[in-house]
Amino acid sequence: MPGSEGANTRGYVVTNPWNGEVLGHFEHTSAAAVDEALTKLEAGRAVFRSLAAHQRSAILSAFADGLDARAEELARLVTAEVGKTLRDSRVELERASATLRCSADEARQIRGEVLDSDTYGPTRGRWGIVHRRPLGIVLAITPFNFPINLALHKIGPAFAAGCPVLFKPGPQNTLSARLLTQIAHEAGFPEETLQCCVPDVPVLTDVIASDRVQVVSFTGGVPTARAIARAAGPKKLLLELGGNDPLIVFEDADLDAAVRTVVAQRFATAGQRCTAAKRVFVHTSVFEAFAARLVAATEALVVGDPADEATFVGPVVSLAAAEAIEARIQDAVAQGARVLAGGRREGTLIRPTVLTHVPDTAELVADETFGPVVPLFGFQDEDELVRRVNQTPFGLQAGVFTQRLDRVRRLFEALDVGALAVNDGPGFRAEHFPFGGVKHSGLGREGVRYCIEELTMHKTLVW
Numbered sequence: 442m443p444g445s446e447g448a449n450t451r452g453y454v455v456t457n458p459w460n461g462e463v464l465g466h467f468e469h470t471s472a473a474a475v476d477e478a479l480t481k482l483e484a485g486r487a488v489f490r491s492l493a494a495h496q497r498s499a500i501l502s503a504f505a506d507g508l509d510a511r512a513e514e515l516a517r518l519v520t521a522e523v524g525k526t527l528r529d530s531r532v533e534l535e536r537a538s539a540t541l542r543c544s545a546d547e548a549r550q551i552r553g554e555v556l557d558s559d560t561y562g563p564t565r566g567r568w569g570i571v572h573r574r575p576l577g578i579v580l581a582i583t584p585f586n587f588p589i590n591l592a593l594h595k596i597g598p599a600f601a602a603g604c605p606v607l608f609k610p611g612p613q614n615t616l617s618a619r620l621l622t623q624i625a626h627e628a629g630f631p632e633e634t635l636q637c638c639v640p641d642v643p644v645l646t647d648v649i650a651s652d653r654v655q656v657v658s659f660t661g662g663v664p665t666a667r668a669i670a671r672a673a674g675p676k677k678l679l680l681e682l683g684g685n686d687p688l689i690v691f692e693d694a695d696l697d698a699a700v701r702t703v704v705a706q707r708f709a710t711a712g713q714r715c716t717a718a719k720r721v722f723v724h725t726s727v728f729e730a731f732a733a734r735l736v737a738a739t740e741a742l743v744v745g746d747p748a749d750e751a752t753f754v755g756p757v758v759s760l761a762a763a764e765a766i767e768a769r770i771q772d773a774v775a776q777g778a779r780v781l782a783g784g785r786r787e788g789t790l791i792r793p794t795v796l797t798h799v800p801d802t803a804e805l806v807a808d809e810t811f812g813p814v815v816p817l818f819g820f821q822d823e824d825e826l827v828r829r830v831n832q833t834p835f836g837l838q839a840g841v842f843t844q845r846l847d848r849v850r851r852l853f854e855a856l857d858v859g860a861l862a863v864n865d866g867p868g869f870r871a872e873h874f875p876f877g878g879v880k881h882s883g884l885g886r887e888g889v890r891y892c893i894e895e896l897t898m899h900k901t902l903v904w
Contacts, residue, residue: 453612458524458756458789459747467615470638472647478607478636479653482578485605485633489575494549497601501545504597504628505538508589511624512538515589517748518617523585524756524789526747529710537590540872543889544597551602551893558903568904573897575603576677577655580648582669584660585758586713588614589621594872595658596625598892600634607654608637613758615639646672656896660715662809663881679885679895681715681877683809684837686867687830688718689852692726694842698864700734702840703815706868708742708793711757712813715882716838716868720806722826725819732781732797732817739782739793739815756789757812763789766812769805776800778816801829809835823848827855837878840866859886 452468470478492500508515516530525533556569581595588610599606610618622637640648649657649672658679659669666680688706690699707718723731747755757763767786773796774780783794791812799806799816806816820826830839836857842864843849853861859878862869870876877886885895 455522455613455615457521458758458760462521464521465616467612467639469641470644472640472644475607475638475640475644475648478638479578479648479651481633482605482607482636483653485631486575486577486603488631488633489603489605492603494551497603498545498548500629501541501548501597501600504625504630505541505545507624507628508534508538508541508621511620515617515620518620519588519614520747520755522613522617523588523758524747525586525710526752526755527750528753533587533590536872537593540590540593540889541597543872544593544601547598547890547893548601550890551897553899570902570904572900572902573602573894574900576896576898577604578653579604579606579656579658579896580609580654581606582609582645582657582659582661583611583614583618585611585613586710586715588617591660592618592621594887594889594892595660596635598887598889599658599896600630601889602893602896604656604896605634606636607648608635609639609645610637612639649673658896666883677895679887679892680883681885681887682837682881682883683835684715684717684867684878684882685719685806685809685833685835686716686837686858687720687722687839687856688866689826689830689839689841689843690721690723690727690731691841691843691845691848692724693844694724694727695864696727696731696734699731699842700738702842702866702868703735704738704742706840706866707815708739708754708813711754711791713757713811714868715809716870718815718840718866718868719810720818720830721815722818722820722830725821728817728819732795735815735817736782736795739795742793744790744792754790754793754813757791758789760789762811763791766791766810766814769803769810770794770796770814773799773803773805773816776803778803778805781817783813801832807833823851827852831855831857834881835878836880837882838862838867838869840869 455464512534519530553572558565558567583592656677660681744754778799781795783792785792794814838860840862875886875888875891
């Protein structure tokens with residue numbers, strides 16, 4: 442089956458990764474058009490000064506209403522663009538609406554403080570009135586896997602904070618991004634506050650380096666993040682990057698709940714999630730029982746057409762992505778891994794795969810693998826577990842199944858991650874929780890209120 446995006450001599454073609462249907466031929470946004478968009482957004486700073494907090498809140502609420510009204514249309518469009526199952530796309534739209542409503546609430550909650558200069562001598566008789574003020578234009582670069590909700594985790598907080606946004610989606614999401622932008626404008630977003638563009642890499646690099654942009658907010662892979670950091674220079678960067686997230690199952694775990702969580706958080710979206718459970722560590726005393734239940738659950742999944750209401754696992758985003766996942770599976774097997782379920786590729790479809798005996802050095806587990814593959818590892822010693830979990834350069838989120846509070850506290854302190862979910866998996870995310878990792882998993886935090894803090898600065902009036 443063909444991939445979701447291909448090149449032609451004038452631009453790019455977006456195709457359905459499941460059936461090869463051509464969804465559209467597009468040209469990259471020219472440098473002149475990007476310049477025009479930035480000129481509009483520069484005027485947006487003045488527009489925002491005329492929009493009170495309650496007005497920004499009302500517009501964000503109207504945007505959520507507009508999104509709800511067209512949720513099914515957008516969900517089906519996302520499924521066609523990237524092969525995400527319809528059930529996953531619908532859940533994403535529900536979450537996207539929540540992100541906007543949370544942004545509407547937080548627009549009213551941006552606060553400062555008053556400081557007394559006499560707190561420390563010598564006495565000065567002044568107050569410092571501290572406000573939070575927007576940093577400026579935000580370049581929002583978003584990924585294919587959650588093209589609506591992850592875009593709104595940038596656009597919603599930015600609008601709440603008073604920052605204009607230049608929205609750059611993945612090319613394969615051109616149609617859904619255009620529709621999302623249209624819904625925003627219809628809801629009351631002035632054009633000076635949100636512009637959508639899909640430039641090619643050279644033009645985008647110039648934008649990243651430009652002093653006309655004050656913040657670059659990027660969700661994606663480490664190599665691209667490094668290129669962005671080199672080009673950006675001294676400006677604010679928010680980088681939400683990859684993960685090699687562990688899910689840990691101790692001997693006292695609810696095995697059925699743990700299996701359900703692995704299936705939901707690794708095989709949904711065909712495993713193309715930064716927070717997917719990419720390494721599953723199981724205590725040796727329950728390893729065989731857990732593996733047997735996981736294999737049975739995996740083999741019962743409905744796999745195939747993502748537009749079919751019953752499908753749980755659809756294709757990955759492109760043929761190239763599928764071939765790369767297949768190569769990593771084959772490499773692991775060549776190094777001694779044993780396939781318990783799946784392990785096959787059919788075009789852009791990777792059968793949900795469970796493996797054991799994967800060496801820690803295999804690329805499948807040493808790096809982030811963006812696909813429906815679960816490697817199982819046995820462990821006995823907690824200290825050894827912590828060492829193996831932390832040996833990856835990533836540190837996004839983790840999950841642990843256990844009934845022991847003392848163990849949870851030790852792991853919370855010892856694991857190099859941004860969040861630990863108890864009796865849940867690393868894929869847990871709530872729109873108002875802080876979200877982000879350490880090491881190669883990123884810089885800064887999303888989550889609506891926390892993102893607003895990242896996009897604003899302290900400005901002090903001495904009175």
